[in-house]
Amino acid sequence: MLYGVQDPGGIINVVTKKPQLTSAHSISAFGTSFGGGGEQIDSTGPLGDSGLAYRFIADKQNYDYWRNFGSIDQSVIAPSLAWYGDDTTVSAAYEHMEYSVPFDRGTQINPRTGKVLDIPRNRRLDEPFNVTTGRSDALDLRMEHRFNDTWSIRTGYGYSRNYYNDYQSRYMSANYTTGVVTRRGDATRDAVQVAHTATVNTLGKLYWGDTLHEVLIGADYMKNERDLGDLIRNTQRADFNYNSPVYGNAALPSTVSAANSDQSDHLRTHAFFVQDSIHLGEKWILQGGLRYDAFDEITGKGRPFVVGADVKDSKVVPRVGLVYMLQPDWSLYTSYTESFRPNTSIATPIGDLPPEEGKAYEFGTKFENDSITATVALFNINKKNVQTSETCGTETCTRVSGEVRSRGLEADVTGKINEYWSVTGSYAYTDTEVLKDPILEGQPLDGVSKHTEALYLTRDFGHVGIGDLRAGAGARYASRWGVNDGTGVEYYLPSSKVADAFVSYKMKFENRDITLQLNLKNMFDERYYVSSSGLGSPAIVIGEPRQLIGRVKLDF
Numbered sequence: 001m002l003y004g005v006q007d008p009g010g011i012i013n014v015v016t017k018k019p020q021l022t023s024a025h026s027i028s029a030f031g032t033s034f035g036g037g038g039e040q041i042d043s044t045g046p047l048g049d050s051g052l053a054y055r056f057i058a059d060k061q062n063y064d065y066w067r068n069f070g071s072i073d074q075s076v077i078a079p080s081l082a083w084y085g086d087d088t089t090v091s092a093a094y095e096h097m098e099y100s101v102p103f104d105r106g107t108q109i110n111p112r113t114g115k116v117l118d119i120p121r122n123r124r125l126d127e128p129f130n131v132t133t134g135r136s137d138a139l140d141l142r143m144e145h146r147f148n149d150t151w152s153i154r155t156g157y158g159y160s161r162n163y164y165n166d167y168q169s170r171y172m173s174a175n176y177t178t179g180v181v182t183r184r185g186d187a188t189r190d191a192v193q194v195a196h197t198a199t200v201n202t203l204g205k206l207y208w209g210d211t212l213h214e215v216l217i218g219a220d221y222m223k224n225e226r227d228l229g230d231l232i233r234n235t236q237r238a239d240f241n242y243n244s245p246v247y248g249n250a251a252l253p254s255t256v257s258a259a260n261s262d263q264s265d266h267l268r269t270h271a272f273f274v275q276d277s278i279h280l281g282e283k284w285i286l287q288g289g290l291r292y293d294a295f296d297e298i299t300g301k302g303r304p305f306v307v308g309a310d311v312k313d314s315k316v317v318p319r320v321g322l323v324y325m326l327q328p329d330w331s332l333y334t335s336y337t338e339s340f341r342p343n344t345s346i347a348t349p350i351g352d353l354p355p356e357e358g359k360a361y362e363f364g365t366k367f368e369n370d371s372i373t374a375t376v377a378l379f380n381i382n383k384k385n386v387q388t389s390e391t392c393g394t395e396t397c398t399r400v401s402g403e404v405r406s407r408g409l410e411a412d413v414t415g416k417i418n419e420y421w422s423v424t425g426s427y428a429y430t431d432t433e434v435l436k437d438p439i440l441e442g443q444p445l446d447g448v449s450k451h452t453e454a455l456y457l458t459r460d461f462g463h464v465g466i467g468d469l470r471a472g473a474g475a476r477y478a479s480r481w482g483v484n485d486g487t488g489v490e491y492y493l494p495s496s497k498v499a500d501a502f503v504s505y506k507m508k509f510e511n512r513d514i515t516l517q518l519n520l521k522n523m524f525d526e527r528y529y530v531s532s533s534g535l536g537s538p539a540i541v542i543g544e545p546r547q548l549i550g551r552v553k554l555d556f
Contacts, residue, residue, distance in 0.1 A: 016093065019053035019082040020044045028553035033546075036063025036071070051084045066544050067122045069247070070102035070131075087146040095138045103130040103168045105539035109483070109491050110176050116493070119242055121527055121542050125181060127169040127250050134164030134191075151204045158197040165189050169250045171537055172236055179243035184236045185253035190229030197222045201273075212279040216289070224267045231260035231301075263301040263346045270294055275319070285323040287335075292316050295342045295355070311352040315340045329369045335362045343387045343400060353400055358383040372415035380407040388440070402436025404445060420462075424474070425455045439488045444481075447531050449495075451479040456500075467507030475499040483532040483540070493540065496528030513555040521547045 023045035031037035038061035046053050059076040080093035104124060108117050124130075138160040146152040167187045174181045201218025232253040239249050275289030294314035300307040321335035337360045343353035364377030384403040412426040430452070432445040444450075456474025479495045504517040525546040532538045 017042070017044075017055060017057065018091065019055040019080055021046045021051070021053050021084060024555070026553055026555045028551060030549055030551040032063050032550075033548040034064045034066050036061075038062065047081075053082050053084065055080045055082075065102050065104070066547070067102075067104065067124050069124065069128050070104065072101050074099040074101070089142075089144045091140075091142045093140045096135070097137075098135045100131060100133045103132045103166050104541075105168070105171065105533070106541040107539070108171060108174070108537055109485075109540060111485070111489070111491075112176050114491050116529070116540055117242060121545070123242070123245065125171050125240070125242055125245075126183070127247055129250075129252055130168045132164055132166040134162060136160065136162040150206065151202060153200070153202045155200045156198070158195070160193075160195045162193045164191050166191075167253055169240075169253075171539070173537060174242065175238075179241045180238050181240045181242055182236050182238045183240055183250065185232070185234030185250060185255075187232035187253040188228055188230070189232065191227070192229075193224070193226045195222070195224045214277040214279075216273070216275040216277075218274075219270070219272045221270045222268070224265075226263075226265045228263040228301075229261065230256045231263065233257040233260065258303040260301060261303055262305055263299075264305070265297070265299045265344055265346050267297040267342060267344055268295060269342070283325050285325075287319070287321040287323070289319045290316055291319070293340050297342050297344060299344070299346045301346055308346060309352045311342070313342070313355050315355075315357070330365070330367045332365050333363070336360070339383075343385065353387065354385045356383060356385045356387065356400075371417075372413065374411075374413040374415075376409070376411045378409050381405065382435075384436075388437075401434055401440060404432065404434050406430060406432045406445065406448070420460050422458045422460075423456070426453070428452045439486070440484060443484060443488070443490050446483050447481055449478040449481045451477070453477040464505075467505050469503070469505055471501075471503040473499065473501035478528075483538050485538060491538075493529045493532075496526055496543070497524075498526050498528060498543065499523045509554075515551075515553045515555070517551040517553075519549040519551070521549065 025043045025045075027039075027041055029037060029039045038059065040057065040059045042055075042057050044053065044055040055078075057076070057078040059074075059078075061072060061074045064071050074097065076095060076097045078093070078095040080091065082089065082091040103126075105126065107119070107121070107123075107125065109115065110117055139158065141157045142155070144152065144154045165188065168185075169183045170186045172182045172184050197220070199218065199220040201216060204213075204215045204217075206213045206215060232255060234251065234253045234255050237250065240246070271291055271293045273289060273291040275287065278286045278288075280286055292314065293316075294312075296312040297309065298307065298311075299309045317338040317340050319335070319337045321333060323331050323333045325331050339358040339360070340355055342355050358381060360379065360381045362377055362379045364375060366375045367373070382403065382405050385400045386404050388401050408428065408430040410426070410428045412424075414424045416422045428451070430448055430450060432448045434440040434443050434445065454474065454476040456472060458470060458472035461469040461471070475497060477495070477497050480492045482490045482492050484490050500519070500521050501523055502517060502519045504515060506513060506515045508514070522543070522545060526543075527545075528543040530541040530543050532540050
């Protein structure tokens with residue numbers, strides 16, 4: 001109920017480093033076998049004795065990209081403050097980032113063979129000027145206050161701004177007999193995305209008779225404005241061969257397309273929600289809630305500016321769940337949720353896109369004690385009006401599919417097996433299908449493996465020599481997954497097995513902790529594929545090859 005426009009499957013919680021009232025400082029550095037590395041400073045502690053604490057993080061990374069050209073250059077400064085009172089906590093966090101990263105669209109599928117191009121995986125199909133540069137700023141303000149043992153309130157405000165420019169030599173098509181590629185110089189200049197979010201909610205614990213009710217009431221607001229300045233589209237040129245590439249012949253994109261420039265997508269949402277968790281004795285918890293979501297959005301592009309979509313909509317979505325406590329650390333649960341969110345796109349040829357709506361059912365069990373957390377769940381998710389892409393001339397535009405379905409099983413376990421061993425494992429079976437669509441009906445969703453597995457073990461060897469030794473290893477597996485070319489032709493990327501390992505050694509130096517760590521990623525150098533994008537000639541993102549990373553950290 002606390003989170004707005006989203007998929008019915010839920011969200012991922014990201015925990016940031018918060019200011020602490022206990023002083024702690026660290027300096028760390030890393031180097032990679034790709035070439036280059038980075039450094040970080042992290043310092044936190046109290047300011048006086050009034051409950052005020054600070055944190056300051058500075059991070060700099062500069063290392064070579066793993067493919068045949070390019071580099072990653074990124075710097076971050078993140079100061080934050082927090083005040084911890086008896087009943088109130090207030091925090092303010094700021095982050096500034098500057099970055100320059102490769103704009104790499106990966107490799108391509110040869111439609112004649114149905115497989116990825118038979119070329120070295122580090123061979124890029126673009127140019128050294130394929131780079132995205134930018135800077136971003138983010139501000140996060142939060143306040144929590146406990147009025148008494150019954151009622152508390154939480155409020156928050158977030159602001160973010162990202163400014164960037166990107167240049168690319170875009171793969172358009174190829175002669176798969178000769179290997180000659182037709183590319184087009186594209187660029188986006190003076191792109192800005194600004195977002196404001198605000199939320200307030202209050203939680204109360206009330207007894208009606210002998211029944212405990214945990215009541216949640218709140219509201220949230222979001223404004224997201226995305227504005228692109230110059231959209232550059234050079235003439236297509238067949239000046240590159242993926243079998244024997246020669247870089248540097250393509251000109252830097254410079255021809256501004258008036259029809260595609262000044263792209264704009266302005267979205268506002270607001271919501272009100274209420275939820276009640278009813279404790280029915282010691283075994284049962286019944287949860288029910290309603291959320292009212294509303295949005296308005298206007299998009300368009302061109303010089304002169306032409307409105308592409310101007311849409312408003314709203315809906316009340318329910319949520320209901322039931323938990324049965326088999327034991328204090330073991331429960332069964334079931335839930336039903338609905339979702340509602342706008343379909344945002346500048347590139348739609350059909351005007352207003354209807355909002356995406358979803359329904360999700362889940363049944364599962366969870367076990368949690370001081371050592372182990374384990375869950376198993378069955379789920380079924382149906383969504384309609386799902387945004388998808390298609391080719392419109394030389395551009396990519398969007399439309400909606402009638403209905404899609406995802407159902408399956410998820411299981412995961414994490415925790416300590418005994419004093420020395422800890423484990424993290426997961427398995428998911430996901431069956432997807434497009435149920436209603438004039439082109440894609442009956443096909444699976446792009447990029448979804450039917451089977452995924454992961455297992456990682458860590459061994460704590462205790463004190464060895466002059467320090468403490470830990471080591472671990474594991475692997476993850478993904479079955480084949482599909483990508484559609486937009487005309488109904490489905491290609492499949494092969495399954496993959498990727499293994500990683502690490503070893504760390506923590507020792508004392510003049511009463512300060514020093515940690516040395518080596519990480520070996522993709523230790524067997526598996527060639528695998530991560531995701532896809534685009535239509536007609538879908539771009540396939542390649543996973544990184546074997547990489548050794550060395551880290552050193554000094555705590556003081």
